[in-house]
Amino acid sequence: MFLFSNIEQEPLLLYSYKRSFNGFAAKLTEEEAQKMTGMAGVVSVFPSGKQKLHTTRSWNFIRFHENVKRSTVESDIIVGMIDTGVWLESASFSDAGFGPPPKKWKGTCQGSSNFTCNNKIIGARYYHNGRPFVKGDIKSPRDLDGHGTHTASTAAGNLVSKASEIP
Template identity: 65%
Template sequence: NTVGSDVLLYSYHRSFNGFAAKLTKDEAAKLRGKDGVVSVFLSQRKQLHISRSWDFMGFNRKVKRSVIESDIIVGMLDTGIWPESQSFNDTGFGPIPRKWRGTCQSSTNFTCNNKIIGARYYRANGDYSPYDYRSPRDSEGHGTHTSSTAAGGLVSKASLYGLAKGTARGGVPSARIAVYKICWYDGCYDEDILAAFDDAIADGVDIISLSVGSIFWSDYFDDTIAIGAFHSMKNGILTSNSAGNSGPSPSSITNFSPWSLSVAASTIDRKFV
């Protein structure tokens, strides 16, 4: 939770133990030397990574699916979501699964439904752009894109300005979505990323997805995505993360912890000219 203090930013306690605070170098060094402290590291800013794809990969939409899939909850850590998108229409969805323990931080410009069942946003430094929504609503588009890719419903007659007409859909259209907005106009900060992991694990998501990372790889003890994914896996929750946003040069992958699933981009069987 966010703590009302100029020093303490977050106390992580729902799924793992830790905190984010404003410390001097000497204070951080003293803390690092105490028994029971696994790691102390400086918060860094991470960046975002980014219809036909599922068919191309062999995930046919006509495959018979279990009704249990409607109880799968995908936790999306990104820029938020645009709930009015047809990809997140909740027509045909039953009640929210009983296992769900999260919340919806609704506002005058944001509400959840039986498809988007939870939503939170994080901004420990309190620095908002005039173009940001102080809610889980997406002002950038990246989070809406990734959420629809993972679990968007079927949307017919989708196209890019009339090109590539078809049905847009996510990998598991019947899954529910829980949104954790960690990224803003200037990027995604480590203290917010860990807070989102802490909540998502405790809220009861079944899988966590994020397309966020650093420019360079970090030691696992200093990498908030690796740390969050580790605690997720300890609780039986797989974290699927983008491998990186660079390449194809050597050492351009930044998310590759052995307890998470790193996903890379590839080519597809069509192109726009």
């Protein structure tokens, strides 16, 4: 599928989503977006935008407090995240006391000069979906805005003392 701007005549399709749901991201004028909103089969059209972090106390937010009894069922699990990357130096991702990755692991660590996996973060990749790299992009799974680190540490990070305290 190709979308063209009436003015620039260059492809404006940024991403096409086909696995979890059917949709796409594109650069559209306000007029083009309004026109598309009225088309048969279009469920919704909405602008892209950055969101602020909702909380720094994620465990409390999801009502999973630190004093919840932990079990060995939580071990030998691989958690996959698709986000802005990860900051390996965070105490949440220390691999102290971890053995090698599970034998069933078939992934890879697409490291770079500023990113090397460990026994906690056992795999990482960066993607660009065919668009050219622009100023500020890095060819690395390193997190530049903190969102990926926040969500990954909430889902699978180590317990870090006083991490939720507001300075």
